[in-house]
Amino acid sequence: MTDEAVLKKSKNRGPLQEKFIVLSKFLRRSRMLKVVILVVLLNLILAAIYANIEGIDYHLALYWATDTLTNTGSGLVPPTLKVSWIGTTIFMWLGLGITLVFVEFVYVKMVKNMRGNKVIKFKDHTILIGWNPKIRHFLKNLQGTLGVDHNYVLVADIADRPFDLPQVVEFLRGNPDEERILLRAGMKDAQQAIVATEDDADAVLIAMTIQSININVRICVNLLSEENIKHLKRIGIEQIVCDENLTGNALVDAFYKNQEDYFL
Structure with missing residues (x-):
């Protein structure tokens, strides 16, 4: 089923039907x-x-x-x-x-x-690495009911499960820099990984570690500085979101929009 078909199907569901689907998936997982x-x-x-x-x-x-x-x-x-x-x-x-x-x-x-030895048994799931406003915004704005059409795992080196993390998202505590943590998150069987850390060096290292585990996984990396894009491109990662570029482009668009409004 294509992404468009999944999205259309999820939009046609009622709230009660979605709750039953989420419950059934939870029962199958546990x-x-x-x-x-x-x-x-x-x-x-x-x-x-x-x-x-x-x-x-x-x-x-x-x-x-x-x-x-x-x-x-x-x-x-x-x-x-x-x-x-x-x-x-x-x-x-x-x-x-x-x-x-x-x-x-x-x-x-x-x-x-x-004891922190949890192992994820999903197949073709999405692994989210890092817990910050970007990942929180990503989860909040996903199309359809979260967890109904796909499985998500959050890997973050934080003390406890975030209070605002949706219950249908599995949480794995640990340092994503470590290969054993990514293996426990099911990286060998994952479909895609989204890396959003607070440090570009960590993001590049994690991306390289992911590739060493599963060369076929689709990786999207969030960077802070444009200078570090070249490091990811060297290892073949094309899905890169750079905060510096996004902010700069937004400022340029706002500047020209203001000029248009002024001269109209």
Whole structure:
């Protein structure tokens, strides 16, 4: 689908439809959330079956299901029928596997995120490097609903996730100068990268590092000084936005506009 088709499609969506799309993408992204939902649903279903077989209240059956699947084994709601004893034994073994999966995808992931070892698993996504008014303006003015038609990852060396960063944008804390941080952001599978730092030397270094990881990624770099454009052109980067040129051109346009208004 072309960019124009995607844009047209996004404009035809209603606010409620867009919210459902964003929610569905969030559910598909989060493996940890999938595991939690699966475990909860399994508990509810097994509780309903056990309550029907044993003829007990649902809240007691729900306690039995949780007790069995987590391998706690308190035995406060024991089976009374032969089929229930057999089923309980089977679900205990099933619960052992569920517990291992739960630990792997929930607790381990939580610990990794707290330690700063988060890894992005996107494909064909856009990586934004640096957090400043330029990136903030970029996110604010994207066409369509952010995150519905594309995946975005922000990489910035800041203490916490920005309070005004849209929730559909993944945030990865770290120094983008480091190759390992860019790899964790999924640079090998990224479609494009936008570099907007406060220092031109950092921007050039990051652009070179990105190319060393993924030569096919489309790179757009924001520079402060026109003098540094040549360094990017030498490594084959053509998408360059220079603040010095933009400001200078805007001043020239304003100057001539004032002259036209004066002589009219």
